[in-house]
Amino acid sequence: MIMKRFWDKLGLAGIVVLWIIGIINLSFFNIVKADVQSVNAKAAFMMDEKTGQILYQRNATKKYAVASLTKILTLAVIMEDIHKHKLDWDQEIQISKDVAKVADDWHFSNVPLVYNERYTVRSLIESMMIVSADGSTEALALADAGSVAAFNYKMKVVAKRAGVKNPEIYNMIGLSNGELGDLKLPKIDDNQENQFSAKDMALVSKYLIDKYPEVLNITKTKYANFKIRQDNEMKMENIIYMLEGMGYGPKKGTMDGLKTGKTDAAGYCYVGTGTFDNRRVITVVLDVPGEYSNQFIQTNNMIDTVFDKYQLVKVDKNNLPKKYQKITITSKKQKKKISVVPEKDSALWLQKKQNLSSLTPKLIVKEQNKVKKGSIVAKLVYKLDKRNSVKINLIRK
Numbered sequence: 001m002i003m004k005r006f007w008d009k010l011g012l013a014g015i016v017v018l019w020i021i022g023i024i025n026l027s028f029f030n031i032v033k034a035d036v037q038s039v040n041a042k043a044a045f046m047m048d049e050k051t052g053q054i055l056y057q058r059n060a061t062k063k064y065a066v067a068s069l070t071k072i073l074t075l076a077v078i079m080e081d082i083h084k085h086k087l088d089w090d091q092e093i094q095i096s097k098d099v100a101k102v103a104d105d106w107h108f109s110n111v112p113l114v115y116n117e118r119y120t121v122r123s124l125i126e127s128m129m130i131v132s133a134d135g136s137t138e139a140l141a142l143a144d145a146g147s148v149a150a151f152n153y154k155m156k157v158v159a160k161r162a163g164v165k166n167p168e169i170y171n172m173i174g175l176s177n178g179e180l181g182d183l184k185l186p187k188i189d190d191n192q193e194n195q196f197s198a199k200d201m202a203l204v205s206k207y208l209i210d211k212y213p214e215v216l217n218i219t220k221t222k223y224a225n226f227k228i229r230q231d232n233e234m235k236m237e238n239i240i241y242m243l244e245g246m247g248y249g250p251k252k253g254t255m256d257g258l259k260t261g262k263t264d265a266a267g268y269c270y271v272g273t274g275t276f277d278n279r280r281v282i283t284v285v286l287d288v289p290g291e292y293s294n295q296f297i298q299t300n301n302m303i304d305t306v307f308d309k310y311q312l313v314k315v316d317k318n319n320l321p322k323k324y325q326k327i328t329i330t331s332k333k334q335k336k337k338i339s340v341v342p343e344k345d346s347a348l349w350l351q352k353k354q355n356l357s358s359l360t361p362k363l364i365v366k367e368q369n370k371v372k373k374g375s376i377v378a379k380l381v382y383k384l385d386k387r388n389s390v391k392i393n394l395i396r397k
Contacts, residue, residue: 039302040294042267042287045198046302049206049273049280051390053349055306063168063195064286067261068109068132069269070174070194073204075129076162077154078140079212082121086144092118093143095135098183103135108175110135111226111234119227127226129218131236132260134173138183141172148172148183159200162207168195174261193265198284201271205258205282209273216273219257222246241296242272248296250303252276260295270295276303277312279347310349313356315380315392317341321357324394327378330367340377343393348382359384361392371396 043059054060081087095103095113103113109132113119124140127133145151152169159167170177170185170192178190196204208215222243224236241248242255249255253276261269267287273280283302288295317325326337350356361380371377378394
């Protein structure tokens with residue numbers, strides 16, 4: 001009876017209103033469902049770390065502000081100088097007034113750095129990569145190069161080496177030029193920020209991982225202690241929530257880095273790296289709208305989109321085309337045939353309905369004087385589309 005009275009009082013007009021609301025709600029559900037399956041970012045990019053094969057790209061070559069993703073490049077410069085023994089992991093860096101001021105600014109990501117206190121290179125790198133500490137980043141760069149301009153130059157050199165064309169760099173942190181205060185570059189607009197494309201950031205990340213894979217031991221660290229003073233420590237929690245057990249880890253693999261970033265101009269940005277089918281990939285999303293967690297949600301959307309479309313196909317002695325199992329090489333002005341096999345862990349990503357046998361690779365043979373067993377003697381280049389090709393090294397059996 002109660003329900004009957006309710007519908008009687010509601011009348012035809014009310015029923016129509018509820019019907020419309022139902023349609024709107026259903027439409028909203030469908031929109032949300034569609035968004036989950038797309039990648040909601042201004043730019044996005046995903047590639048195989050070893051071969052550089054592009055697995056996903058959108059607006060991937062257009063340059064945008066990248067905020068603290070800059071610190072991936074900063075780390076590459078610092079790691080190079082550690083390997084050259086210009087810096088040492090246990091070397092202590094004394095904190096200047098300018099650095100202490102940045103570290104004490106609540107507007108920025110930070111751990112406390114006390115003026116005139118000393119901190120090890122290791123602890124500054126850990127805080128830079130685990131909690132994106134801006135003061136720590138500045139301290140490292142200034143200790144390494146002496147000035148913002150000098151460190152910028154070193155960053156540009158490394159970026160170009162990684163394959164970035166015309167890198168636009170104003171500081172080691174990813175802040176606007178004006179936010180560096182007394183350390184800002186003269187004759188440069190205060191609003192200028194570092195500009196990279198999504199593909200640029202993937203190339204820089206690949207360079208870092210290829211040359212200094214030990215940095216992943218830091219970027220995958222979930223918790224670490226930072227000693228502010230002798231009697232004062234703080235616990236750092238990694239702000240990358242895609243790490244295993246951190247809430248947004250991918251279903252089909254494991255992420256172990258790499259860096260987040262956020263400014264008003266850049267929006268939320270994230271470069272990730274992890275292994276899927278025992279294969280390392282690099283992901284990039286730039287200017288993701290919404291809440292902090294959405295950068296990880298959109299990265300997962302991209303990963304799911306890729307693995308719904310592609311499968312990893314190994315290239316080994318069992319599926320190497322017969323005509324490439326023996327190749328002719330020139331050694332000491334003599335031509336001879338030798339047996340070859342693909343380099344260990346050679347693979348490429350193919351669409352799920354595609355077979356390796358349907359592709360016709362191009363053989364490129366190296367000219368060399370000595371051909372030792374196990375040495376690279378040739379490459380097979382698989383052209384997958386207009387912008388995408390994968391090189392498979394062939395080694396002497």
